[in-house]
Amino acid sequence: DIQMTQSPSSLSASVGDRVTITCRASQSISRYLSWYQQRPGRAPNLLIYAASSLQEGVPSRFSGSGSGTDFTLTITSLQPEDVATYYCQQTFSTPGSTFGQGTKLEIK
């Protein structure tokens, strides 16, 4: 099975900060990587797919990059509504998928 490891597990940043979350796969997954945002008490929401493609309706301050085993989700200017847990997901081993353990983002 492909394991996904996110870092950090949690972070705190100020409004307007640039925030970076990383995700590492246990083997190469090309660009088969998605990112989801889960606000407290809500269902997950797709942000990025195919490593860097922005889902329709997602603000442009969110971006993704990477390929192979190392990936990054970046928020260029943190907003209060971005408080959430973020998950990466590999879609290389279709059918079947695994998620990272999550990164909890808070506002300072």
Place this chain on the structure above:
Amino acid sequence: EVQLLESGGGLVQPGGSLRLSCAASGFTFNNYAMNWVRQAPGKGLEWVSVIYSGGSSAYYADSVRGRFTISRDNSKNTLYLQMNSLRAEDTAIYYCAKDVRGGYTSMIFDYWGQGTLVTVSS
């Protein structure tokens, strides 16, 4: 507007059974693969199962294979998850999720339901 509405969750004893439903609307249901994803209390996301658009192919996570059965009724726009031999570790919120692409699955989920809580406890 795409809507996914899960139902059927509740409290069940270990070894018991439960059937979850997910009523879909706002898109052509029989064109898309559908999935179940679960989240144990305070934990991360775990993919559970997928069924392709026509219902002929289905796949499961190792943790539920042989105990859970996914199915769909395209005439009713409804997805199901039959859960048997339930264990305490199956306690979770169960979400149904729509695949972003038609036909086979990409495992990219563009719409999710609000979830239904399953608690396995004596």
